[in-house]
Amino acid sequence: MASNSQTRVSLKAAADAAARERLRQALPATVGHLQQHQADQIDDNDIDAYVRLNWLEWHGGGLRLTITGRNVCAQMAPSAA
Template sequence: MRLPLRPPVALRRDALREALPATASLLKRRLAADIAEVDIEDYVALNWLEWHGGGLRLTVTGDNICKQLYAPLRDPGI
C-alpha cells in the first residue's frame, strides 16, 4: 500500500504560519488533540513546536512568529 504524497513542509510554510496563532490557542487551552497530526509533524519539522514531557509546546521560534503576526494588530501605525 502506498501512502498519499504530501507536499513538502516548505510549500506549506505560509499556510502553517497563518494557522500558528490558532494552533497556539489550542495548546494554551489544552486542546492539542484538535490539531491535525500532519500539522504537528510539520510544525515540529519547522521547529515551531516541540515535544516536552509528553506534551506539545511552542518553541521560542514559534512564539516569535506568533508575536510577529500579532504585532500589526497591536500597533496599526507600522
C-alpha cells in the same frame, strides 16, 4: 532534461512555501488549542510539520511553543503603532 528537473524543484519549492504559509497562518489557532488543552484538535501532520519547522516541540509528553514559534506569532501580531 535539466529544465524538467528544475521545474520539479521549483514546483516542490512553491508547494513547500505554500504549506509553510498555511502553517504560519494557522499557528495562532494552534497555540490557542494548546492553551485550552485541546491538542487533539490539531492535525497530526500539522504537528509533525510544526516540529520540523521548530515552531513546536515535545516537552514532557506535551507540546509547547518554541522561541522560534513565539517569534513567528509575534510577527503576525498587529503592531502597537
